Amino acid sequence: MAEMQYHVELVNICKSFGGVRACRNVNFRVKAGEIHALVGENGAGKSTLMKILSGAYAKDSGDIYIGGQKVNINSPKDGLSLGISVIYQEFALVGSLTVAENIFIDQLSEKGRLINWRRLRERASSALESLGFGSIPVDKAVSELSVAHRQVVEICKALARDASVLILDEPTSVLASGEAGQLFRLLRSLRDKGVTIIYISHRLEEIFKLCDRITVMKDGCHVGTYKTAELDEKELVSLMIGRTLESYFPARKPKIGETVMKLENISSGKTVKNVSFEVRRGEVLGITGLVGAGRTEAMRAVFGADPLDGGRVILNGRQVRFKTPERAVKHGIGMLPEDRKAHGVLLEMPIRTNITLTRLKSFTGPLKIINRKKETRYIEDLVKRLSIKAASIEDNVSSLSGGNQQKVAIAKLLASDCRILILDEPTRGVDVGAKIEIYNIINDLVANGFAVILISSEMAEIIGMCDRAVVMKDGSVAGILDKNELTEENLIKYSMGVN
Numbered sequence: 001m002a003e004m005q006y007h008v009e010l011v012n013i014c015k016s017f018g019g020v021r022a023c024r025n026v027n028f029r030v031k032a033g034e035i036h037a038l039v040g041e042n043g044a045g046k047s048t049l050m051k052i053l054s055g056a057y058a059k060d061s062g063d064i065y066i067g068g069q070k071v072n073i074n075s076p077k078d079g080l081s082l083g084i085s086v087i088y089q090e091f092a093l094v095g096s097l098t099v100a101e102n103i104f105i106d107q108l109s110e111k112g113r114l115i116n117w118r119r120l121r122e123r124a125s126s127a128l129e130s131l132g133f134g135s136i137p138v139d140k141a142v143s144e145l146s147v148a149h150r151q152v153v154e155i156c157k158a159l160a161r162d163a164s165v166l167i168l169d170e171p172t173s174v175l176a177s178g179e180a181g182q183l184f185r186l187l188r189s190l191r192d193k194g195v196t197i198i199y200i201s202h203r204l205e206e207i208f209k210l211c212d213r214i215t216v217m218k219d220g221c222h223v224g225t226y227k228t229a230e231l232d233e234k235e236l237v238s239l240m241i242g243r244t245l246e247s248y249f250p251a252r253k254p255k256i257g258e259t260v261m262k263l264e265n266i267s268s269g270k271t272v273k274n275v276s277f278e279v280r281r282g283e284v285l286g287i288t289g290l291v292g293a294g295r296t297e298a299m300r301a302v303f304g305a306d307p308l309d310g311g312r313v314i315l316n317g318r319q320v321r322f323k324t325p326e327r328a329v330k331h332g333i334g335m336l337p338e339d340r341k342a343h344g345v346l347l348e349m350p351i352r353t354n355i356t357l358t359r360l361k362s363f364t365g366p367l368k369i370i371n372r373k374k375e376t377r378y379i380e381d382l383v384k385r386l387s388i389k390a391a392s393i394e395d396n397v398s399s400l401s402g403g404n405q406q407k408v409a410i411a412k413l414l415a416s417d418c419r420i421l422i423l424d425e426p427t428r429g430v431d432v433g434a435k436i437e438i439y440n441i442i443n444d445l446v447a448n449g450f451a452v453i454l455i456s457s458e459m460a461e462i463i464g465m466c467d468r469a470v471v472m473k474d475g476s477v478a479g480i481l482d483k484n485e486l487t488e489e490n491l492i493k494y495s496m497g498v499n
């Protein structure tokens with residue numbers, strides 16, 4: 001029998017995709033008015049479970065209770081009418097419409113109804129105001145807002161639909177650390193007003209700061225539910241990965257050589273101004289700063305993905321200029337893009353094709369026939385190293401969990417034979433086990449004479465991994481810090497410009 005104390009109860013939920021058992025008899029109970037974290041490794045089944053709750057996926061078996069009542073949720077519409085709203089990473093807003101129109105979009109699409117535009121704007125204003133974001137202009141097109149503000153609009157839209165259960169699936173992966181703080185304040189105030197919040201994240205720090213209770217999933221199963229106060233980070237990690245961990249950042253003795261790439265006064269568009277720094281053989285060079293500081297844009301311009309409007313790129317002593325990313329790759333520079341869904345992987349292609357597309361030559365024998373066995377061995381080795389979770393390397397990338405899609409993008413880059421690697425937020429959205437795996441791979445690469453440029457918003461990652469770090473602010477270099485200067489305090493100082 002369901003207990004009333006719980007707002008949401010999922011009982012014995014099962015869901016398979018072909019041979020993959022994404023949820024196996026999962027029990028998940030959330031109290032009214034709590035912030036409940038749902039954690040687990042990539043592919044553990046978190047998103048699937050939430051898609052079942054919201055009506056995006058049909059469950060194979062099991063029961064759902066809302067407020068103690070057994071319910072049928074067969075479509076997202078059913079979920080919405082029960083007050084369940086999901087805020088996805090890829091927001092469901094219409095960029096060309098205004099903030100107000102997005103918030104009340106359901107009413108705009110109702111047929112044959114006259115819209116009182118002034119009233120709509122007023123209601124949107126007061127809705128945003130009540131969330132503490134009265135400064136967001138309701139007449140602006142959503143496409144002109146920052147990502148953080150788009151997220152607020154999305155939450156506001158959910159509340160306008162009378163959401164009482166708010167599900168956030170990795171909401172901070174698109175935010176900078178300062179912006180995450182704002183989101184947390186908003187979520188706490190919603191909790192205090194009685195909204196039940198389910199929070200999925202791989203950032204454990206956040207979970208300890210924000211959540212009241214934590215449910216851990218592993219391999220489609222419910223491992224346990226705990227009060228946050230009962231656990232520490234180490235214990236949580238071992239529950240998630242099923243083993244204990246020594247340290248987050250594997251030790252490395254840097255062997256730094258000559259300068260391999262030098263940037264002189266790079267500028268691009270309006271966002272990148274006079275950026276200069278160099279990167280050396282065997283070095284992990286961090287690039288950090290607030291979101292919008294121009295980190296990604298600067299490196300995209302060097303890589304040939306965006307126009308390089310000024311300045312020089314000097315590669316091994318010779319000036320170069322790449323018109324396209326393909327040219328950069330030919331010269332041994334590879335980049336893992338930030339937006340991996342758009343640029344990193346071919347979603348509707350198998351893992352095999354994604355990884356080896358760029359290096360088919362190395363598997364081709366004298367008769368120009370691809371040696372499939374050799375290719376398969378190579379791919380399987382990478383898949384194992386990155387612990388990519390998939391039933392088979394013939395599966396399409398679109399069938400993988402979010403984190404595993406990212407790992408395929410990394411595998412693809414590693415297969416490209418580049419010696420200078422630009423990694424834009426490589427651990428965003430990947431679980432702790434895989435994160436450490438990625439750190440190990442970076443360490444291996446630099447030990448073998450590669451140069452790695454690591455763009456990251458996570459201060460701990462910059463401090464733990466980098467030999468030096470460039471801090472950017474407003475499109476320019478605010479400072480270049482040596483290993484011994486890499487402290488949280490310094491990073492904040494330079495990225496905020498309080499020097």
Ligand SMILES: Nc1ncnc2c1ncn2[C@@H]1O[C@H](COP(=O)(O)OP(=O)(O)OP(=O)(O)O)[C@@H](O)[C@H]1O
Nearest residue numbers: 017022042043044045046047048399400401402403
């Ligand atoms: N539409 C789908 N088709 C086929 N398999 C799927 C589909 N959606 C999920 N899966 C599989 O179900 C399993 C669970 O995936 P899910 O997306 O729920 O994981 P997750 O815990 O959200 O992981 P992540 O942290 O990487 O986002 C994975 O093995 C995934 O490949």
Ligand SMILES: [Mg+2]
Nearest residue numbers: 046047401402
């Ligand atoms: Mg997921």
